[in-house]
Amino acid sequence: MSPDPDFVTLPESRLPVAARPDVLVVGGGSAGVSAAVAAARAGAETYLIERFSYTGGLATGGMIILLLTLDDGAGKQAVAGLCQEMVERMERRGGVWYPPREQWDDPDPALVEHCRRWGLVWGSAPHRVRYSVAFDPYAFIFAADEMLREAGVHVLYQTWACEPLLEDGRIAALVIQNKSGRQAIVPRVVIDTTGDGDVFAAAGEPYEAERVHPWLWFEMGGVRDVEKALEAGGLFFRTTGRDRALVPWGGEARVREKIDATDPAEVSAALVECRRMVEEEASRLRKDAPGFEDAYISLMADQLGITESRRLQGRHVMVRDDLNRRFDDTIARTGHWTKYDCVYNIPYGSLLTRGTANLLAAGRCISVDHRVNHATKEIPACMATGQAAGIAAALAAEGRDATAVDVATLQKRLRDAGAILE
Ligand SMILES: Cc1cc2nc3c(=O)[nH]c(=O)nc-3n(C[C@H](O)[C@H](O)[C@H](O)COP(=O)(O)OP(=O)(O)OC[C@H]3O[C@@H](n4cnc5c(N)ncnc54)[C@H](O)[C@@H]3O)c2cc1C
Known part of the structure; x- marks a missing residue:
């Protein structure tokens, strides 16, 4: 020693x-x-x-x-x-x-609205169609x-x-x-x-x-009518495959603390807290979003979304x-x-x-x-x-x-x- x-x-x-x-x-x-x-x-x-x-x-x-x-x-x-x-x-x-x-x-x-529903339009208007995938x-x-x-x-x-x-x-x-x-x-x-x-x-x-606000994007399966749900509003997108919606969850609006993504203690605490809030958000969507009544979390990010x-x-x-x-x-x-x-x-x-x-x-x-x-x-x-x-x-x-x-x-x-x- x-x-x-x-x-x-x-x-x-x-x-x-x-x-x-x-x-x-x-x-x-x-x-x-x-x-x-x-x-x-x-x-x-x-x-x-x-x-x-x-x-x-x-x-x-x-x-x-x-x-x-x-x-x-x-x-x-x-x-x-x-x-x-x-x-x-x-x-x-x-x-x-x-x-x-x-x-x-x-x-x-x-056309722009159609792309927006796929999560392909960001920033401020006026918008035009982009080559995004x-x-x-x-x-x-x-x-x-x-x-x-x-x-x-x-x-x-x-x-x-x-x-x-x-x-x-x-x-x-x-x-x-x-x-x-x-x-x-x-x-x-x-x-x-x-x-x-x-x-x-x-x-x-x-x-x-x-230091950044972490994200934890997830997908819900079993959405009855994604188009109809999108018409009613809410921050989620169409995604490939039927009956599924991509929820871009996290960031400054949802997570209070910024973290250092190279600090395992901070990352670990944020993972647990973000997962808890994702579960809450999925329950809220089931309750409030039309078509989500029987939806479930079909995929969840297994790593935090870290922009920088x-x-x-x-x-x-x-x-x-x-x-x-x-x-x-x-x-x-x-x-x-x-x-x-x-x-x-x-x-x-x-x-x-x-x-x-x-x-x-x-x-x-x-x-x-x-x-x-x-x-x-x-x-x-x-x-x-x-x-x-x-x-x-x-x-x-x-x-x-x-x-x-x-x-x-x-x-x-x-x-x-x-x-x-x-
Ligand atoms: C919330 C959020 C939204 C975003 N939205 C978009 C979007 O809509 N469209 C878009 O194009 N981009 C978006 N981005 C940006 C984009 O997702 C990332 O910046 C990009 O994917 C980074 O790619 P990368 O290969 O540089 O790094 P990463 O994807 O982070 O890959 C790094 C790899 O290295 C591995 N690794 C790390 N350390 C080690 C080690 N020590 N030893 C061995 N392996 C290691 C990791 O496991 C990982 O596989 C977004 C990012 C975030 C966080």
Whole structure:
């Protein structure tokens, strides 16, 4: 035991090396799936580790089953690539609804109202139809399994990333923990898609942290007539499948305290409290909402809805005024789910850490300020930055240096893979 009662000292330990991949993707949310598939398709031997038993993160386990949005709010597609491919694979499974292309940008109030009932219209009026997609979480998981399998990604579920071993400004190894105990993965390049930036935080990279009101979205099955229920009003949406309604429960209006999503004690207390309130809300809906008399909770998020936690302070930090700005090193772009006719072009510098040459970030924890995060945290944007990070990591694998990637080559490879950069 160490003499300081507040600490324990571990004996120096030797860990078995579980793998030596070109690219290690940490976290299998929407960004991580995209990063791993992109890296593997680009020829890199790729490992993906995920603490839970399925992919998608908030997009599946968090029940955030709306892709907002793949357009620029002026009728033009802004995100394609792997996100578009995901939509098509989910569509083949009958697991999506979205307005057809000829309706995008249409201000017709009836069309807008139809989209609103699917949860696809947000922000203040006047509204126009957007290219946004409601989807079934299982369609996402099945499609992601298929894409990862076809690309040859090695996926390790039920595996936590612990601390990185740093040598000469690089991650030499990443310690992981699972049922086999503690092991090390020795990768050439690492992509942090944990949402919370667990890897860059442990590597000592600077970040900003935000406390947020948690959410716990859930779905009710057995709703007698969803259309009629929607006509009577109430905050719930149509969703894929019959007789079901998606309830976007939580946030400032429902939950008093903000939490730090990287503090397990705060997360645990919030989970219990939010579940208690979700049960109450389901009872209230059964009592008050027409058509909900026999409804029941058919699906509930198994993780809190967290809009923000840690955000990387990387080589470039995007700020609000970067709206519509062009960057020479643009590697992805996204529209804004509450704004029309505007885009954020995302520079490669927002994926790069300042001090760890072989570490990239993608998804909701990239290097942007609080305002820009509103747009870049959305699932299509997360998939776009994931795809860019995956191809960049494959290109960087040889020299173990993501900062040395030739951006023109990266941009060409992204365009060849269907991504939209301008
Ligand atoms: C209430 C709410 C509403 C939203 N509404 C929308 C919407 O309508 N449309 C939209 O497009 N977006 C929406 N978003 C945003 C969007 O859902 C998320 O920002 C996005 O899904 C984040 O994707 P990600 O892959 O970056 O992170 P996550 O989905 O958080 O994925 C991170 C993954 O990493 C894993 N992980 C974490 N730490 C570790 C570790 N140490 N070791 C191993 N694995 C780890 C997690 O289990 C998870 O699978 C909303 C978000 C919230 C909270």
